[in-house]
Amino acid sequence: MTPQTKIKGSEAIVRALQEEGCDVIFGYPGGVVIPFYDALYHSDLKHVLVRHEQGAAHAAEGYARATGRVGVCVATSGPGATNLVTGIADAYLDSIPIVAITGQVKSDLIGTDAFQEADTTGITLPIVKHSYLVQNASDLAQIIHEAFHIAGTGRPGPVLIDIPVTCALAEFVYKTASAVDLPGYKPTMRGHSKQIKVAARAIHESPRPVLYVGGGVISSGATQEVFDLATSLNIPVTTTLMAMGAFPGTHPLSLGMLGMHGTAYANWAVHECDLLIAVGARFDDRVTGKLSTFAPQATVLHIDIDPAEIGKNVEPRIPIVGDAKMVLHEILTEVATMAAAPERTAEWLERVDDWRGQHPLHYEEDDGELPPQYVVEQIYAVTGGDAIITTDVGQNQMWAAQYFKYTQPRQFISSGGLGTMGFGLPAAIGAQIGRPDKQVIDIGGDGSFQMTMQELGTAVAYNVPIVVALLNNRFLGMVRQWQELFWEGHYSHTDIAVQPDFAKIADAYGALGVTVTAKDEVADALRTAIKDPRPAVIDFRVRREENVYPMVPAGTSITEMIGGQAGRRKKP
Template sequence: MEITVAEALFRCLEEEEVELIFGYPGGTILPVYDALHSTSIKHILVRHEQGAAHAADGYARVTGKVGVCMATSGPGATNLITGIANAYMDSVPMVVITGQVPTSQVGTDSFQEVDITGITIPITKHNYLVKDPQQLPVVVKKAFHIASTGRPGPVLIDLPKDVAQARIKFKYPKSVDLPGYKPTYKGHPAMVRQAARIIMESERPVIYAGGGVRISGAAPELLELSETISAPVTHTLMGLGCFPGDHPLFLGMLGLHGTRYANQAVTECDCLIAVGARFDDRVVARISGFAPGARIIHIDIDPAEIGKNVRTHLPIVGDVKTVLRALLPCLQKKDNSRWVERVMQLKEEYPLRYEHDGSLKPQFVMEKLNEYKKDTDIVVTDVGQHQMWAAQYMRFKEPRSFLSSGGLGAMGFCLPAAIGAKLGAPERTVILIVGDAGIQMTMQELGTAAEQKLTLKIFVINNSRLGMVRQLQEFYCNKRYIAVDLQFNPDFAALGRLYGMEGYTVETPDQLMSLLPEVLESPAPVIVDCKVSRDENVLPMVLSGSNINEAIS
């Protein structure tokens, strides 16, 4: 029996065990939306296509599954771009479906036509323009395979309207063969053995963990490695939660706004084991002064990342979990007590600190949220100062409990990503930490949250400014502050109430303390407007041109 390609699309998604799709309808994708009547897959109607992409991203990060979003052609497709780029930078598995004008009109500048496959080539692992209706099932199978294997990422499928309306005999392939795409999962045995020798010879090892640990599910192996060789662990923003935040060997985040003791430990180490991290500029700062006395072992599934930014002494291409499982039997229990004592000394010498002057400090908000949240809670941040304070002052024990826009640094990520996270893990509490500027970029998604009856806990860190930009202008523009003051903000508590939430405003530490337990335990969605100090800076901070151990604090 023949069915339409649009109906076949949902059959394919059902075969891939897709539960949710985030999207927004329009003219060219109308046949696809009409086919929703024939599927059990739940569609989440967002209020803006950017929200659909970020929600699919948040869903994927929490569940480990492929997130799916869709939109119509033209502006619908281009509105997805920020979310696609964000998923690409942070290695999030996603399949994006866009409507396209009929094939006879492609290239004619017809109404709502854009070359979305051409536009997204740099920000997708791969993309497809489906011209042959018979190829749709194969294309979907390939898209999910590419998105979820190797280094994950987004794949886009552009579906012209006439192709979606065509009829085919449905048959979904059991597997696909992509000769040019063969990710390496097993590390080279000789390289693994050599890594073990270097590690056993070292006296001051440090493990540098990134998002690849979370993606591969290698948190147990990372913990075993650290305890076997007595190596402290520092991490990237994406690596938060991959190593227990209450462990004695936990160093916190390193780099631009990392802890001073993490940066100093990396500077003093003689062996740096990079596990699923990519040595980006937020971490390395000045390349010539980064881990100057260390032999660097770099384990990553993406060969393009090894040696790209820093010189690697020993590269191991492979899946982090697979490589660590091969490495651990090659190691013996190692006592680096002198090195551990030195690291403990650094932690005592360079603690995170801020001035307690009686006002509501953003660092205090993070400390108290950390104190009251449960280990199973999911924390989602937006981008800016609050993001860095959350990374500094909050501790996580679960690998998929901290979500943030890392590589792209996309303001507006928090709210839609939290919606996706809550839908992916409805039994877990989802806490949002977002700036007063960031929430206004995608606050229309409060409507989506209300429609889906999601009990989100939103904390707006409100300094009436673009805080991180103001901080950069303070250090790099001689305090010439331009376009950073938000001279009008809505009443966020009242705004939340308009969307059916409980809304509160807090201006003092005591108000926050009395409110927090009630807010986090409440069965209702809540928004808390935290009026914090206007001129607070994120410290430590590594200034441009400095080594990471030369941070100001």
């Protein structure tokens, strides 16, 4: 091709995506994106055809969460774009880098209520990090370059590019994008050096510190720094749902998750600590419970790349804006110059271990029914902990967080902020495509699964060997749990016992389907499903009215846990 050869806008999109290093996109065709799909037809860019656009967005998220690279999804105008909205919102709340490309009606039809027209940039405005409505086809390469840059840097997030079909059809001389020049976008990476000294001193001197680690540690790639800080100074570590695996759950300093369904010992440690070191976390209400009683004795040190998170919910004594990895690295350098005193926290760790001993996670094992927690433990045992876990939302998600010990970042993939039911399966597909070297297992729920289970078709079509482990209690379990505990047992519209045979559904799709009702079948079923080259669904018929404990009722202090003590459940 000579430099003056003209190409179509649709070809330019494909070329620009490839120049960004994009190796796979998840999408669904439709009227105004036919030119784009024609360009794909002539290219070697891999496209995964999903069964519903929401699946494309979650698969792009799953890919991004598992690999750390920017995930890409594509949909047509109107309903295609609106079907992406849930996934875009999900990526926004969890700060996941995705680029969503939507087709738009012809430029001169915009605003006329044309067929399949929707104001996509308008609809998505509050749930994107940034968005573009392309005006000139020749801007496409530059816009795509900017979009990838914005999505993947700073605090990551979704970027939407709405492309009128006019631009996809226009012909012009392609010019590779030049360096990004965004005067209004310059994330602060390095922490303030004086604040870093203050922070290092506070950490070094604290007799009762706790590291409270959030998803920012994973997006920044700061897990080694967290490990070094925790282990060199003997600081216990609790992680948010978004940060499972950011610190090894098998390590003696690990407190597991904190918050509403966190461990009792993590919540007690936060309540009693004198220094709370928050890294890449945002003091979400599911973490803090009642704000006024959260970490009442603690000096709060808050490290975050997003200045708006500092002081949004909790006013820190020591704020540091910057990239978690860079800031922690500098704090470590500073701490290294101070006299080592690892025994300083010895008494504190003893107290924490006491709480751990007194209030471990536990459940009733022997009433003949299959406990969902046991299934999660078996998934951990059978895989030796070496698997990527995705989850749906609700009880299944909490048990997946509590009973599997994550040791690697990007090993636990879950819809944290938005809490999107139906996330698990499409996210697993995206994660498995991004990480073919790992076994991906979706720990799902029967309610959630029915929201996106058509993506089994995608998994079969592309030979994606995921395993869906359904914790099937034939209830919308988390809502049922709230109804049991706080709404006098009124199970209003949460009983979904009328449901299809999921093993047969899997079979009908050409996947492996297995039903498990007894404990002694669990491990074998998992081994069979993992070994089978096909995607697999295991329908674990678990105890119906099991609750997730401990539980901090919404809006109360995190020390007011239900079920933080012995005993499986108390009937009200």
